[in-house]
Amino acid sequence: MRDKSLKSLRVLLVEDEENIARLLKGAIGDSFHSFTIAKDGKEGLEKFIQISPDIVITDINMPKLTGLEMAGELKKLNPNVPVIILSAFSEREKLFNAIDVGVAKYFLKPYDPDEILEYISSISDELGSKTVELCDGFSFNKTTHALYKESRFVALSKNEKKFITLLVDNENNILDDETIKVSIWGESVSDERLRTFVRRLRGKTSKTLIINVKGLGYKLRFFS
Numbered sequence: 001m002r003d004k005s006l007k008s009l010r011v012l013l014v015e016d017e018e019n020i021a022r023l024l025k026g027a028i029g030d031s032f033h034s035f036t037i038a039k040d041g042k043e044g045l046e047k048f049i050q051i052s053p054d055i056v057i058t059d060i061n062m063p064k065l066t067g068l069e070m071a072g073e074l075k076k077l078n079p080n081v082p083v084i085i086l087s088a089f090s091e092r093e094k095l096f097n098a099i100d101v102g103v104a105k106y107f108l109k110p111y112d113p114d115e116i117l118e119y120i121s122s123i124s125d126e127l128g129s130k131t132v133e134l135c136d137g138f139s140f141n142k143t144t145h146a147l148y149k150e151s152r153f154v155a156l157s158k159n160e161k162k163f164i165t166l167l168v169d170n171e172n173n174i175l176d177d178e179t180i181k182v183s184i185w186g187e188s189v190s191d192e193r194l195r196t197f198v199r200r201l202r203g204k205t206s207k208t209l210i211i212n213v214k215g216l217g218y219k220l221r222f223f224s
Contacts, residue, residue, distance in 0.1 A: 010052075012042035013038070040064045058085060071083045072084075082127070087109065136208060137150045171219075198212070198217055
């Protein structure tokens, strides 16, 4: 069960030392759905936005943005994403700042990759349980509000995330138009605006992902 949970996770490693990044990916990368590497804090933030990973592993001392500075920015985007810090013993005093940033765990160098994998395994069931499998190869992470088409991240607008989240949370129900309108826009907008919104979202995803039940409302088609 744990192996299955690991295989659903997308990991982002931010490490400016190429050899360390390559060794860590070689040691544990195959355990996950994907294992992406960024070479500094700035690139780490960019890739975080692009792929919306389930967990982030980062060094502290890096050019452009330090690991802690980057973690602070990541937490603004997604307060729930777990961040693991890799730190030299001499940087131990900096780890007090990691508490304020909300870092989940830290490992002092030289670390054992198996220990990192064991820690991620210990929280993988909880992380994996947040992912909902939809039809046509789509999946949706309820924690990060990220939609994927197989291994590809699908960029959604704020309102599109609200809509998908609303339908996922009401898996067994058909949501009527008025509930959707108020939940997304905070008011009862026109029927045409809702239809246009859904049509554009179908264009980003698939024609069969969002079901329109005539006269009743909308629901998602889940994996079966």
